[in-house]
Each structure stands twice: as C-alpha cells, then as structure tokens.
Amino acid sequence: MEGTSNVAAKLLLIAVAGGMGSLARYGLSGLVLRLCGTGFPWGTAAVNVVGSFLFGVVWSATEHRLGLAAETRIIVLTGFMGAFTTFSTFMFETGQLMADKEWLLAFGNIAGQILVGLVFLFLGLAVGRLI
Numbered sequence: 001m002e003g004t005s006n007v008a009a010k011l012l013l014i015a016v017a018g019g020m021g022s023l024a025r026y027g028l029s030g031l032v033l034r035l036c037g038t039g040f041p042w043g044t045a046a047v048n049v050v051g052s053f054l055f056g057v058v059w060s061a062t063e064h065r066l067g068l069a070a071e072t073r074i075i076v077l078t079g080f081m082g083a084f085t086t087f088s089t090f091m092f093e094t095g096q097l098m099a100d101k102e103w104l105l106a107f108g109n110i111a112g113q114i115l116v117g118l119v120f121l122f123l124g125l126a127v128g129r130l131i
Contacts, residue, residue: 010071010074010075013075013079014074014075014078014079015079016079017075017076017078017079017080017083018079018080018082018083019083020079020080020083021079021080021081021082021083021084022083022084024080024084025047025083025084025085028043028046028047028050029043029044029046029047030043031043032045032046032047047084047085047087048085048087048088051081051084051085051087051088052085052087052088052091052092054081054084054088055077055081055088055089055091055092056092058073058076058077058081059073059077059092062076077089090109090113093109094106094109094110097109
C-alpha cells in the first residue's frame with residue numbers, strides 16, 4: 001500500500017510542477033509578445049530557447065553537482081519543463097544522439113519530428129474541419 005501512496009504523491013508533484021510550468025510558459029510568452037509584437041512567434045521561440053537552456057542547466061547540475069535524487073529530477077524535468085516546453089526534451093535527446101556521434105539518428109530525429117509534425121498538423125486541421 002505504501003508503494004501506491006508514493007506513486008500517487010509523485011504523480012501529484014509532477015502535476016503541480018506541470019501546472020507551474022504551464023503558467024511560466026504563458027507568462028514568458030505573453031511578456032515577449034508584448035515586448036516584440038505579434039508579427040513572428042517570438043513568444044514560442046523564447047519559451048523554446050529558454051526551456052532548452054533550463055533543461056541543460058537542470059540536467060547538468062543535478063547529474064554532476066547537486067546530487068538530487070532521480071525522482072526530483074523527473075519531477076522538475078517531466079513536470080515543470082514538460083509543461084513549459086517539450087522542445088527542450090527534443091533538443092536534449094537530439095543533443096545526446098549527437099554526443100554519441102549518432103549523426104543520422106540525430107538529423108533523422110530533427111527532420112522527422114518537424115516534417116511529420118507539420119504533416120500531422122495539417123491532417124488534424126483537415127479532420128477538425130470535418131467534425
């Protein structure tokens with residue numbers, strides 16, 4: 001029974017961190033749009049760049065310096081960062097492939113997710129119009 005309560009507590013912490021990440025995304029994106037205008041998706045670009053930086057900082061600091069428990073890292077990276085931007089995870093995983101010299105997989109990941117994502121966006125738009 002104790003294991004179940006630990007899982008429930010972990011899920012709750014991930015959800016709370018996710019809520020905070022969503023609010024941070026909304027706030028940063030809105031601030032950047034107010035400062036830079038709406039002619040280009042500057043808010044999303046800022047969130048993706050800041051998210052990639054923060055993901056790198058959190059991963060590296062917890063891996064090499066802070067010695068935080070793996071569960072804490074999961075809560076921060078999956079909860080907060082996952083809600084703030086999944087782009088940071090995409091960048092991290094692509095960077096890991098590059099660090100492992102898996103160039104074809106890295107560039108396949110980039111091209112595949114972007115191109116396939118665009119195709120599915122347009123498919124979703126078409127299906128949405130049919131509903």
